[in-house]
Amino acid sequence: xxxxxxxxxxxAPAYRFVASRRITLAAFPFSATAAxxxxxxxxxxxxxxTHHQTLLYTGRLTxxxxxxxxxxYITSSRLRQRPVYLVAYACFRPPASLRVPLAKYVxxxxxxxxxxxxxxxxxxxxxxxxxxxxxxCLPPALHLIPPEKTLNAxxxxxxxxIFSAVDGVLAKTGVRAGDIGxxxxxxxxxxxxxxxxxxxxxxxxxxxxxRCFNLSGMGCSAGITGVGLAQNILQRGDDAYALVVSTExxxxxxxxxxxxxxxxxxxxxxxxxxxxxxxxxxAHARYRLARLxxxxxxxxxxxxxxxxxxxxxxxxxxxxxxxxxxxxxxxxLTAHMATLGPLVLPASEILAYAxxxxxxxxxxxxxxxxxxxxxxTAFEHFxxxxxxRAVIDELQRGLGLSDELVExxxxxxxxxxxxxxxxxxxxxxxxxxxCRVRKGDRVWMIGFGxxxxxxxAVWVCLRPPASLVSGPWDGCMHRYPVATVQ
Numbered sequence: 001x002x003x004x005x006x007x008x009x010x011x012a013p014a015y016r017f018v019a020s021r022r023i024t025l026a027a028f029p030f031s032a033t034a035a036x037x038x039x040x041x042x043x044x045x046x047x048x049x050t051h052h053q054t055l056l057y058t059g060r061l062t063x064x065x066x067x068x069x070x071x072x073y074i075t076s077s078r079l080r081q082r083p084v085y086l087v088a089y090a091c092f093r094p095p096a097s098l099r100v101p102l103a104k105y106v107x108x109x110x111x112x113x114x115x116x117x118x119x120x121x122x123x124x125x126x127x128x129x130x131x132x133x134x135x136x137c138l139p140p141a142l143h144l145i146p147p148e149k150t151l152n153a154x155x156x157x158x159x160x161x162i163f164s165a166v167d168g169v170l171a172k173t174g175v176r177a178g179d180i181g182x183x184x185x186x187x188x189x190x191x192x193x194x195x196x197x198x199x200x201x202x203x204x205x206x207x208x209x210x211r212c213f214n215l216s217g218m219g220c221s222a223g224i225t226g227v228g229l230a231q232n233i234l235q236r237g238d239d240a241y242a243l244v245v246s247t248e249x250x251x252x253x254x255x256x257x258x259x260x261x262x263x264x265x266x267x268x269x270x271x272x273x274x275x276x277x278x279x280x281x282x283a284h285a286r287y288r289l290a291r292l293x294x295x296x297x298x299x300x301x302x303x304x305x306x307x308x309x310x311x312x313x314x315x316x317x318x319x320x321x322x323x324x325x326x327x328x329x330x331x332x333l334t335a336h337m338a339t340l341g342p343l344v345l346p347a348s349e350i351l352a353y354a355x356x357x358x359x360x361x362x363x364x365x366x367x368x369x370x371x372x373x374x375x376x377t378a379f380e381h382f383x384x385x386x387x388x389r390a391v392i393d394e395l396q397r398g399l400g401l402s403d404e405l406v407e408x409x410x411x412x413x414x415x416x417x418x419x420x421x422x423x424x425x426x427x428x429x430x431x432x433x434x435c436r437v438r439k440g441d442r443v444w445m446i447g448f449g450x451x452x453x454x455x456x457a458v459w460v461c462l463r464p465p466a467s468l469v470s471g472p473w474d475g476c477m478h479r480y481p482v483a484t485v486q
Contacts, residue, residue, distance in 0.1 A: 085285030090168025094137035131389035136417035161273030181239025186222035190249035219449020223421030247273035248420035255318030262318035272419025295336035307450035
């Protein structure tokens with residue numbers, strides 16, 4: 001992999017240099033020919049055979065340069081990346097009948113035959129400190145005793161969340177289902193045949209040439225991966241719209257054992273789904289996708305194994321979270337910011353970081369602290385994946401963010417819980433419901449996922465909501481922000 005990527009890393013800057021200066025480079029032979037002809041005219045009496053040969057050579061060079069310039073122009077026009085826009089998005093709001101207050105969750109766990117007293121106590125303490133409110137929801141099958149972990153129940157959960165979100169985004173835009181040329185659905189744990197992308201095609205009667213992708217096993221950052229996949233297809237095709245759906249299905253993977261590392265998934269994840277409609281047309285667009293950066297730390301065994309689906313000693317399947325997950329997340333975030341920073345930070349911040357690096361590494365200045373770039377100079381709003389209160393707090397400390405900047409993440413966690421890859425869209429909906437996003441504002445979405453991955457999408461607001469549309473926050477926005485348990 002290292003040997004094959006080296007030539008590409010060298011060719012890419014060379015191509016950008018030639019393509020950006022194609023007119024200048026093509027004009028050089030023409031200028032040389034003109035100069036030689038003027039010289040020949042001024043000294044026609046002394047014109048020699050050498051001059052004739054030179055003129056013939058430069059004439060051929062001129063023709064070759066013209067052909068090369070034309071090819072460069074055609075190639076660069078075709079390969080030039082078209083901007084991708086967010087037309088609209090919508091989030092699924094589970095009904096109040098599915099809410100799970102702490103008392104109800106604990107009572108349910110006590111009555112379930114699969115948990116002993118220690119496991120119930122552990123889950124109770126974990127949820128108390130999780131930052132959840134009393135309105136997070138679980139699917140209907142998990143309200144039963146014992147939980148109904150069947151394929152049909154999982155499909156019903158998927159259809160309920162996905163179709164609600166897609167209905168919402170189509171209603172907002174008035175886009176016909178037949179105009180959607182790309183469908184990307186991501187869900188980490190539940191993967192069935194036909195897949196969930198096929199469910200969308202069947203439900204909305206999409207065209208037979210629609211391109212469908214179903215991403216599974218990619219963790220809570222897969223929503224941004226889906227946006228990146230849709231972006232690549234839109235930039236290289238003629239599709240009008242791409243639909244990106246993010247969800248997590250909890251029914252089929254509810255853990256019914258006593259391993260503490262695997263009980264975390266029952267406590268932290270809740271129902272949620274989002275649908276985003278992307279296009280290369282600026283008309284009616286709400287946001288422009290400015291940057292999309294992905295970092296994969298999977299080559300490191302510690303990072304690869306810190307979030308793992310496995311069976312416990314009794315054969316019960318679940319997701320095991322190792323104690324190293326926060327350390328791995330921090331290391332991956334550091335590598336990710338090293339890639340993202342130069343793309344988004346102003347020159348002053350990059351220079352300050354470079355000087356700090358030189359002081360510490362080159363001059364061995366032990367007293368000099370490593371300068372942490374101020375990402376508040378690059379973004380006005382932050383949508384940090386609501387993976388848990390500890391994750392949000394750690395990023396707040398590391399990036400030096402104010403309580404107001406991480407408020408959307410904490411409030412999304414409080415109201416909806418950890419909805420996996422869709423959580424960043426609930427946070428954007430919170431910002432818009434609070435009327436905080438203005439034209440020109442930059443929004444940073446960042447997610448973490450198993451593998452271990454850290455993905456970012458940077459959106460630039462083109463048009464704030466025309467009216468106060470709170471979407472999933474409708475009816476409860478007046479209560480937020482609320483104080484959360486520390």
